[in-house]
Amino acid sequence: MNKIYSRIESIVGNVIAVKAQDVAYGELAQVKTRYGMSLAETIRLDKEMVFLQVFAGGRGISTGDEVRFLGHPMQVSFSDNLLGRIFDGAGEPRDGGPMLSDNLITIAGPSVNPYKRIVPREMIRTGIPMIDVFNTLVKSQKLPIFSVSGEPYNQLLARIAMQAEVDLIVLGGMGLKYDDYLFFRDSLEQGGALSKTIMFVHTAADPIVECLMVPDISLAVAERFALKGKNVLVLLTDMTNFADALKEIAITQEQVPSNRGYPGDLYSQLAARYEKAVDFSDAGSITILAVTTMPGDDVTHPVPDNTGYITEGQFYLHGGHIEPFGSLSRLKQMVNGKTREDHRSIMDAMIKLYAAYRDTLEKKSMGFQMSVWDRKLLKYGELFEQRMMDLSVNIPLEKALDQCWETLAECFEPRETGLRSDLIQKFWVGRK
């Protein structure tokens, strides 16, 4: 074990090759260069040649540098000592605290047996009406925020994290700007959530290979806590950087790209991570909220496109608010039947009317005449945006539902809303 090799045969991009024996696929090694030590992972075996992906990158590696195989795949320490700590993509401390090496666990383990999964059943409250009322977040859901740079997606992520009633938060940062990293750290601290948070942060300045490790490390830790009964919220930002890292590495490996340079297994790579979201029948759960920035605001770009095919809906953050159209929580129907009896109906009615408002807006912009009905819709649309869509609104679900009824009463006659008569009897404002 732990044989040392001191002859590197080739260096291409971040991948080095050494002649070595008895090395397992996926095994980890340490590469010692004049700039320090880096981990490297075995990504290909070909006869006596072992190809390793060096976490710190290929730059500055000399053919005479030492490679020492560790006899195990990538691991991370798992214990309560992780709480409140900040690490980088290789699992090394980023906060000046001690290196942890007790109770090592392997990352990227096998998937949960589908037979052992249960149907999601619990809502996660966020205080954001566009989520709670219209696209309810559900425990064990995997959901990305589709957005573009410049939008406050990290703020939204931090806010949900702080407001959600979860036992533990794991933040995986990929290609994070240093400022954003500080923002997360400070807001979690101010919100008093830092002590129940673990951060694995790869910043834009760090080596690209480490970016690839972040989701696996974060999810491996989350999985262990979930098995111990904790409800864990995993935040991943920005998954597009993760996909771009995959792309970069695939291209230097001369793999045939499938779509706009991305490797053919992009779907499987993303799915392997997102599918870690789970609700264990007699233990805890993992919920995944991720950020996916869309290059060129194009939802058909391979990264958001493949993501949409994997996740259970998406929040579409655009113009500073969560868009009612394009946003979808595919699991909402599993929980919104048991929140309050008017929830489902009012959600549908409000959205249909808002869609009608958008049509009216279009008609108006084209100079067509505005009818009485159009004018009602215009008033409604404005109130809807103010009370429901504005991200600064922070109210519990029940309050938000009440506000829906108030808004309807201010704008419409009951029969214009398409709501069932029994609900109108019970909830219409000023009617009881």
Place this chain on the structure above:
Amino acid sequence: MTEGIVTAVNGNMVSVETDGNVTMNEVAYIETGTRSLKSEIIRIRGNSVQVQVYEITKGIKVGNKVRFTNELLSVELGPGLLGQIYDGLQNPLPEIAEKVGYFLEPGLYLKALSRETRWHFTPLAKVGDTLQRGMAIGWVPELHFRHIIMVPFDLYGEWKLADILPEGDYTIDENVAHVVDAKGNTKPIKMWFSWPVKRAVDCYSERLKPSEPLVTKTRIIDTFFPVAKGGTYCIPGPFGAGKTVLQQVTSRNAEVDIVLIAACGERAGEVVETLKEFPEIIDPKTGRSLMERTVIICNTSSMPVAAREASVYTAVTIAEYYRQMGLDVLLLADSTSRWAQAMREMSGRLEEIPGEEAFPAYLESVIAAFYERAGIVQLYNGQKGSVTIGGTVSPAGGNFEEPVTQATLKVVGAFHGLSRERSDARKYPAIHPLDSWSKYEGIMPQRAVQYAHSFLERGAEVGAMMKVVGEEGTSLEDYVVYLKSEFLDAVYLQQNSFDPVDAAVPPDRQKHMFSLVLKILASQVKYKDKEDAREFFYDLRQTMLDLNGTPEDSEMYDSLYAKVEQALADRNPEFENRGLKAISALE
């Protein structure tokens, strides 16, 4: 037994050096010391063999021993398949869970069929009978089915029944009979046998033309874009457009004997929904739980990629097996794109010359060969059995001009294209009525369907024009066409999958409703103005929607139906000639 040594590992492709004889698509096990990992030969070049591994390859080393089995990737066929949930390689997932808990374990393979269960066997063949592969020798009750015990599909040639056990309870491993050929070779017959998944089962006397409609109870499908028993169809659509929900609804309501669900590279959560719901839902036809007519093959997106391909073949082989008993089987595969992607990954590792979007050049022929396994056949005993295949396609960017959608469209008999526009507008099922097509005959006469469809086409034209010139600039006549197409869309094409009544509409009710809709489409009424017309159709729509949610054997149904007819009669309509012909075609 041939053995070999691992020489290279690249992702889930492993190269093996061997000097023994090997067979293409033969199963091999890689011995890592702690585990034996299942794999399949996908290329042979001299002494170098490439295998795709059905597991995560982490831990494999150059020099590991490889055991070749001399058997192709096969499934076990026999009583006990119904109600099961298997992974892509036919491992029973509930038993794996029982053994190792929450997580799947690489290298753990369990028998697909129980060797302990005793089945009540009744002989059908007599000693001295001449038998061929696929012919019945007896039967056992499997849930509410008469499960035929057949001569194994690989016993080629003519055989005579030498002996057979009397009626009684036996396990599947017992020899229930022996057959002997002209040369005196004797073979034992058990109640199970295996069959290689990539070979189509061909024990029948004739393949027939799919002509009988397969009723899905979804109006837009049965009426406008029908599927035939033994036919094929595909459902392409962008993410979130409703492919999976449509298949779930079909798996529940379709009028077939057995449903195979192949969850191929999609979300595990969706399978769980089916798993938990089906045992609770009673099939009105049999009075038994839906699970009893269902087999789930589940290789979801985070399970090993290579087994995705296997999963669709595993599913179709089991489907063919039940077809051999004279049953109608429906195979629903979600999503075939994930299987095509698995092929693409492997092709890349083999460094084959890539085709469009890096898919391999043989993509088309592989897809074609898969759908070819659908069909309605006449069995040796004169009975008919069918396998119908419906596959979803997940095109990149929702754009149908991509290799998998295009290759699929070339071979299927019906195309149910889902549109983002319709799903965004919550018009479910989001099958686009102008883009979709079917080559099969359905439950309605062509003439009636075409008449109704013409309104959708004209309505779309008017709608597009209206976007430019506004309502003001549209003639009343055009506007009415537009309203009629919207009406048809709202009350007939759209269907609420979550409403207990509306979710499944049997053919008789479809016909009853369709004739009413046709009458309204054919009606020519003098409207005062557009407002008048809109209100008229708005009221009709409201009543029709109520009607859609009302059970047909109720007074309410009759009275709502009469209300619509009356509302129309009150307007003293005349009827378009073409429309009258369409209505009479229906009667």
